[in-house]
Amino acid sequence: MDPSFLFLFTKDDVVYDPLKEDGDPHLAPTLVLTTTAQVLAERLDALGISHDGLESCLAHAVEQRIGALERADIDEDDTRTLGILQSMRLKTWVHAVAVALSAPHGMSRDERTWDLSHFDGLRALWEDYDPRWLLRALLEVCESDELITLDLSYLELGGYLDAQGFDPQAAATVMFGSTFLNLTPAVVITEGVTDAEFLRAAVEIRRPHLTEFIRFYELRIAPGGAGAAVSTAKSFHAAGITNRAIALLDNDTAAEEAMLALKKVQLSGHIVVQRYSNIELCEAYPTLGPAGEKPMNVNGTSASIELYLGTDVLTDPKTGWLRPVQWKGYNATLGAYQGEVIGKDAIQKAFRSKVTAARDNPRVVASQDWSGLDTILDQLLHLLRTVGVPDPQHRQGLAR
Incomplete structure (x- = not known):
């Protein structure tokens, strides 16, 4: 064997x-x-x-x-x-x-x-x-x-x-x-502990057989965010860390700006930085701006992890409507606005309750909305299959 x-x-x-x-x-x-x-x-x-x-x-x-x-x-x-x-x-x-x-x-x-x-x-x-x-x-x-x-x-x-x-x-x-180090799972870097918590929960509930095969890096650099995640990926490269490392960022303007810092750095082939994939929900999501409420495509500008947590937690129980994204600042470098979903704390609290319900009774998962997080997990699995894959001829020094 x-x-x-x-x-x-x-x-x-x-x-x-x-x-x-x-x-x-x-x-x-x-x-x-x-x-x-x-x-x-x-x-x-x-x-x-x-x-x-x-x-x-x-x-x-x-x-x-x-x-x-x-x-x-x-x-x-x-x-x-x-x-x-x-x-x-x-x-x-x-x-x-x-x-x-x-x-x-x-x-x-x-x-x-x-x-x-x-x-x-x-x-x-x-x-x-x-x-x-x-x-x-x-x-x-x-x-x-x-x-x-x-x-x-x-x-x-x-x-x-x-x-x-x-x-x-x-x-x-x-x-x-010592050769075990070459077989360890990839390290997944997120913008902060909340993102890591939610993605770890998604793996546990949606792909439980992979919980021991994906490691989330606990990024605790204040104030965190996309810039800190990109800096961590660069630090891994500079330190010569051989583990495969995947940095997943919010799908927003702030993340796009933070990734500009990678233009002058050629990361090692086993380290990659990406934003979350676009999702259909964000193609016409309710937004609030000077002109009032209007559905807009917020992929790439305002899609933080919260918008991937499911319509069941994004819906305001008082109004029955999705909590809107509110436009805030304008990024002159990128020529794009940055938005943030209203009621982040309430959304996160609702998601934690959703996770608890799923852990207590796996049968309720079928009635919950995990489509957004499933998209991120599919993206992550694709990267795990393709990033820094060693030559298949290499036997890792194992005896037959």
Whole structure:
């Protein structure tokens, strides 16, 4: 078992059933880790071992195999293999694996491990890569709700693992030692503790299987804000911090101005600064200005975290209407106004009540509005998949 697989599971995925007298662990496993293919795929995505990198990873492997065959004296079977490799794409690999897994003869191991009609030959294409890439590729063959199980029974029965209170990630930490630092989750920087609190709650409720895979940096620099978040990202770059770092800012004028400070700085490839994505709600949101109340597009000018918390908390219970954005100052540098939603404290209080209700009774989540925060989480997951992703050939120094 590659120890990197342990990091993909949490304590909640552990199933332990002590061996019965005269029991056979092969027939009745004692210690297993199990979760769905979708959860496992998203966890790998969050670690940068993502679907987006599979095609290039496989293409490089196929290129190497083709080169090796073309340099050798090949027979009829090798010629057939060469033809298969030349048309091999991720889609065709996934189909071939599905066929191999469905046929008993396709799982056989014989002397010709290069025979791509057998699973072992298909697996061999990934043998020079971090094994998590092969796992991520195999998940493409699975249905999203299919259960994926890692059987640790023989390690447990052999005394290598203690099943009582077993924590896969803690065990992985011990096994990896210093190399574990290269596998830690990305750091997410926000404008302040409130933004971090709300996004952490969103992950807990909307993507609970990722709570141990995303770290929020507690930015406590007074008065905080977009400028402080950008400064923190620059500090990470200057300090040579190797963790992937993602700074998420309000989608407003202040954040756009703060990002001007990055024009003279070329951040490391694993550090990125972005504003929250635009959302439909803000395309025609009620605003207050000298001309009275008027719906306007506030994406990019006034969309603070509060406008992503859901219409159920943005609605004023006294009036039944969305709390409006009030225009305040004009930014001459950008030629744009900055606005702020009225009643921030009330909105934040309502959201905390919403989170409490969701924690107490998960069934109420279906009747709540999480669309705005879902947009931010989708944006964050996209960045986790793409920012500073290492070369898939790099094995992180792990022994096979």
